Amino acid sequence: AQSVAQPEDQVNVAEGNPLTVKCTYSVSGNPYLFWYVQYPNRGLQFLLKYITGDNLVKGSYGFEAEFNKSQTSFHLKKPSALVSDSALYFCAVRDNTNAGKSTFGDGTTLTVKP
C-alpha cells in the first residue's frame, strides 16, 4: 500500500524568509510525486510534480521541490516566502503500477507573517 506523511500540521515563517514543507512517502515501484495548494473554501491547485529526470523540480509561483530517493522525501521549498503563500499544502504520491490512484497526505497549513 502506498502512503504519504506530512509530519507538520502547521508551518509558520516570516515574509522574505525561506520556507520548507516536508513530505515523505512509501510506495512500491517508481513514485510519481505531486504538490498541490488549497486556498480557503476552494479546490486544490496543482503546483509541481516529479515523474522522472532531475531531482529538483520547479513549479508555479516560485515553488520547487527536491526528490530524494534514499530518504523517500519530496520536500516543498521556496527561497523567499510571501504573505500570499499562506494556504494549505498537500503532498500526493502515485505509483506506476496502481493505475489511476493517488494517495494524499493530511496537509500542512503554511502561514506567512508580514
Added chain:
Amino acid sequence: DGGITQSPKYLFRKEGQNVTLSCEQNLNHDAMYWYRQDPGQGLRLIYYSQIVNDFQKGDIAEGYSVSREKKESFPLTVTSAQKNPTAFYLCASSMTSGSSYEQYFGPGTRLTVT
C-alpha cells in the same frame, strides 16, 4: 474556459435523503475522481473512474455510488446509508497516459446533512 465544474457549491439535506453531486469536465480527461475532505484528515478517495462505464471503489466507498455514462460527467450520490455525510466533496480529473498525471480539481461542494 477549460476546467471542472461542480454544482451546487452548498447543499443542505435532511437525514435519510439521498443526494447527488454534479461534476462535469471539458478537459477531455479520461480519469475522474471523487474525494471527501474533512478537517485535519486530508483528502480521502471515494470512487474513481479511468474510462467510461467503468469505475472502482476508493478507500471510503461505503454509502456512496457513482456512474460514468459520459466521459465529461461523473456524478456522486450520497445515500442514506452514509453514516456521516456532512463534508466538503471534491471532484478531480486527470489524463491517464504520457507524464501528465496531475489532477485538476473542481471548486467543491459543501454538503450539510441535518
